Amino acid sequence: MSAPENAVGARTMLIVPWTPADATRESEAMLAEAVGLCRAIGLDIRHSETIRLDRPRPATLIGVGKIEELAALVQAEDLELAVFDAALSPTQQRNLERDLKVKVIDRTGLILEIFGERARTREGRLQVELAHLQYQRSRLVRSWTHLERQRGGAGFMGGPGERQIEIDRRLIDERIVRLKQDLEKVRRTRELHRKPRRAVPYPVVALVGYTNAGKSTLFNRLSGADVFARDLLFATLDPTMRSVQLADGRPVILSDTVGFVADLPTQLVAAFRATLEEVTEADLILHVRDAAQPDSEAQAADVHGILKTLGIEVADNPNLIEVWNKADLLGPDERAHLRAEAAALPHPGVLISAVTGEGMEDLAAEIARRIARDRxxxxxxxxxxxxxxxxxxxxxxxxxxxxxxxxxxxxxxxxxxxxxxxxxxxxxxxxxx
CATH class of the missing domain: 3.30.70 (Alpha-Beta Plaits)
Incomplete structure (x- = not known):
């Protein structure tokens, strides 16, 4: 079940389960990120809390007592939506909706809603629709109230006919096949565009990082472009490329990409593979990190995990620069510590502020040095x-x-x-x- 049709302003309850498996992440940071995800599509959060779960319940994720407490809150606040910052099984989602008597979406559904709202290019819309349909397909059992009805057979033969759920699944499968064909055409077109770049060839520098780490702000600072950049999760969805000149006059192609996030739905990773190929083709990758984020290390681990699924090795990779952003939000001691940490890496990192321009000369010099390394x-x-x-x-x-x-x-x-x-x-x- 997706969010209400007019999700903007929907009165929402946000629940963030915290389990021992989340020990590497701070519960406060997890809650703040979940709030940011909800606000990214304009949800009106009336209540939010973190629930510690030592033993998640297979049927409902959370315990009976907590469900009764939340159900009372839903009724008292006249809430329209409950968001669980976790990957709910179809059964858990159906049972929670039944017990709470309110629409429920999980983290995957929420991210899909955000991507659906942000996609601007035809490619982006195709990718999001594909991911959404793949997600919906596994949840048809909850999405309809008439699934047990069966349509009558054709003519005099009678018989139970085809179940509605089978019809719905077949229609979704047919649409998925068409979307994959359309995206394959996009992939071939993108490959044709790459060929002239390889023939020149200008080095490609791709920006990757956790969502809201400041990639688009850095992209604007380096390229002089005006890419949409705000303190908002998933502000950039469709990839943007610009030709820019380094300080030594050498031209490079700069590529901004969609932000990564913890537990990024597998449907989205697969659907956006054509876009993420820009990263795999890059000569140099700038991993932009939010240095002011308490969960910076955990976020970096999430980004590294996604890069590895794309076949990109992170450890001791001379083609990857760690870029600690938002230095303007740090105190002197924190800056000194991060500068020392960056310098101690096998391949030095850089501390910058894309907003103020601090450290940009150092970053430009490091980019030029890395590109010139193989010359x-x-x-x-x-x-x-x-x-x-x-x-x-x-x-x-x-x-x-x-x-x-x-x-x-x-x-x-x-x-x-x-x-x-x-x-x-x-x-x-x-x-x-």
Missing amino acids: VEISDVVDATDGRALAWLYSHGEVVAREDADDGVHVTVRLSPADAGRWAKGRLPRAAE
Whole structure:
């Protein structure tokens, strides 16, 4: 069951179960994040609390006494919705709705509602619809009051016919097949777009991180773009790409991606795989972390887990930069501690504030250093009249030395291995490429 059709302003009760399995996360931080998720779609939270569960109940998740207490609260406050910040089974959700006498959605359903509201591009809407249908399919048993009715057979043959639930499931399956076909077309289109970038090739720098870590604000700071950025969970859903120049003049493609979150629904990870491929294709990944968040370590672990599902190794990865954001919210001692921690990493991290610009020079220098790490330095003499070759070297590499002499232009350039190979073979792309 999804949220009420007009979810904005719905009088809501928020319950955050805390179990021993959540020991790495602070209960207060979990509650604050759940409140943020609810407010992301405008729910009016009238009551919120964390419930410690040593032994979750298979039928209802929480105990009978607590259910009676919450049911009384629902009636007294005339609540319209109960949100449980947990993954409820279809049975648990149905039983809670029966006992509380109010609509119930779980964490997965809530995140799907947020994504459904935020998707703007056709691709984003397709991905969200696919994830939502996959989620609904397992819950048809709760979503209808008429499932036990059976439609009559055709003509004189009679018979029980096809159960309504079977019809609903078949219709959903057919729509899922069409959505997957449409998304496969999107994936092929995205692959076609990548080919020209590989031919140039400009390095791709992808921003990843927990939702609301400040990725879009950093993206705007680095690119001068005006991407929607607010103190709001999942402010960015559809990926955004911009071509920007580093301090040394080298062009890179900057990619902002959807934020990650603890217990991100598996349906969404699968549905957004085409979008997340941008991360797997990136030459450099900036893992943006909220340094002012008490649960920063747990959030980082969640992001690392999702990156691993995409086939990206995190430990000792020279292509990943840890970026501690929101330094402006920290005190001097906290800043000093984080700077020391960042410097001690196998591959140094950076402490910044995307809002104030603090540390941005250090970040730009680290990005340039990491990108240049794999570059090949070549020295050559170019005919002074060969403007095309010189222009290509300047646009594709970092010219570290140049001397104009009688026999031509003596240059020393740092190039990517692919471009160094092209130069050595004299196979330069056309100017338009």
